[in-house]
Amino acid sequence: MASPPSAGELIFTVVAAVAQMERGLIAERTRSALEAKRRRGEKVGGSKPTHTPEQAAQAMQALEKGDMTSQEAARAVGMSRSRRYALAARARAEQEQEQKEAG
DSSP states (O other), X not given: OOOOHHHHHHHXXXXXXXXXXXXXXXXXXXXXXXXXXXXXXXXXXXXXXXXXXXXXXXXXXXXHHTSSOHHHHHHHTTOOHHHHHHHHHHHHHHHHHHXXXXX
């Protein structure tokens, strides 16, 4: 007994509708979870920090002392030289902002 083409089309349409509904439910749950995190004050999005503030401070101190080159200071705490430069730039920007607000 062969089914007519319209029966196959009906089945396909029903399965597609269920899939679309499930996609909507997933999106709704995701939005709800993100809103809950924002209400709790948690960070949403972005990547997690790769280095602790202590590691960054150690690299900056080693460089300021003049004991090591930038690359050596970065490697001593397990980060790349470019990451150390980025942290230094951020620290300078924060200091300038603080001076601007204080003065």
